[in-house]
Amino acid sequence: VADATARDLGERDLVAAVCRRLTTGPGVLLGPGDDAAVVAAPDGRVVATTDVLVEGVHFRRDWSSGYDVGRKAAAANLADVAAMGGRGTALLVGLAAPPDLSVSWALALADGLRDEARLVGASVVGGDIVASTEIVVSVTALGDLAGRPPVSRSGAAAGDLVVVAGRLGWSAAGLALLLAGADAGPCVDGHRRPRPPYDLGPLLARLGATAMCDVSDGLLVDLGQIAEASGVGAELELSALPIDGPVQAAADLLGLSARDWVLGGGEDHALLATVPAGTRLPESVVVVGRIVAGPGVRVDGLAELPDAGWEHYR
């Protein structure tokens, strides 16, 4: 059925074919196929978040495979769970897609969701497939805090260090390369399949992170949101920002600024956190600035416009 379309198969057979690709781990008490799934919530609480991807806005089918879109949609949600200090346990997927969608694309999407979920031990437990004119993938992730309080955006205090874990600027560089006609390379791969540092969310929570979020709108914007929610300001030090080799190489190739991608690019789903000064950090966590009393975000002492990141309808 590799070349069949959703219309050829019909909703029920398509759902059945998708379900056959899925596997469920031990935390899934009742998997896909009933009115609802049942998932373990060991500490009596569940973390829950929803992110939506739309074709033409968040992905292009000529640039990303169904598998890539599945990986990316799962990553965006599982990174949100990690940013609370949690670990993803389950995904639910609402897929709206046109009747001429190829079945193989839908199955690859399911494979991508499954494989990204598996990185944290989570499973795809449910969803819905409906007819539409464009592809919309709405993913909900559930997660477990293992008894810890959630790390919100609002707990940063003056004197805290601003730290980053994971990639910055890769997805933005990859997008620029795709727009310029490239179709391979580490940043392009990074755009197609972000690699959030899932394990570092719970680790930063255990280390006493006072605030945390994932970088989905750009470092400056997301740090601005932590600062605003916490009633503080933040100072970033340009020389401390990690500019990875592939990002610098892409900037050199295109004659663009790697720093702009690192400060303004979203979708890598790095983790951005604040921790008390003196916190002993693992090597993969980089100190990029500090929290100050005054409002706003400054880079090397200069005020930055807080709304440089991506915003829908703008």
Place this chain on the structure above:
Amino acid sequence: VADATARDLGERDLVAAVCRRLTTGPGVLLGPGDDAAVVAAPDGRVVATTDVLVEGVHFRRDWSSGYDVGRKAAAANLADVAAMGGRGTALLVGLAAPPDLSVSWALALADGLRDEARLVGASVVGGDIVASTEIVVSVTALGDLAGRPPVSRSGAAAGDLVVVAGRLGWSAAGLALLLAGADAGPCVDGHRRPRPPYDLGPLLARLGATAMCDVSDGLLVDLGQIAEASGVGAELELSALPIDGPVQAAADLLGLSARDWVLGGGEDHALLATVPAGTRLPESVVVVGRIVAGPGVRVDGLAELPDAGWEHYR
């Protein structure tokens, strides 16, 4: 801002305006506005289900208000939770909508989701709003089983009674009336805002229901799915089917068959369950047939095609 559009407001202000409409109950440990919400799962498990509504497929903006769509989207999901024997605790909402969507429509949608959730004590705890060309509303409901096992579709046994709670045929009759040019009346209201009998899901579970689902694709189709999942057959008795006054009146008015709507209409989200013979049932639960050993669904002894209900891509 009643006449403003999503484009006028921008994503962040629109999300903020939606969040101001929401209220959160005691089971919400961390509400909207962070990377993820945190919801109580008192018995260490969480029920989870996702349903997607698409404009032009599941609703028309000239027939249903934003408030109606919110009520309906919440109801479809909360009924799935009830059909497991659970009670809804939280909703998450992925909204994809065009830039020219009026802000007042989006706020009415949020109000409808909030008010339907409130019927069971649930809260809207999170979501995402993104730009698209058509309106897609993807809702995930979470729920609580209060320590009981979930009631799946697969536990029906020969000799069990087939019972129904809630409305049958109202939404189908309402749709027929709308197509015929009507725009008011009890069935039209029922199409716009289904009224699932939420409390009867947990009650039927406590009474020992062996299988349960909500009627979302039509009584015959959904009973066929219980029978198939359970490896049994079912016999419906036509004279036992509840044909409510407004449904019969709509059929008389249009010269159509009320029985067809009752047997084939979905979207009222009635509860369909099987219970052991001899179970003492509340008055609002109607016995409509029984489970038999053989496969398939028969009505008054005649075999029925199992795929008469709604299926996407067909």
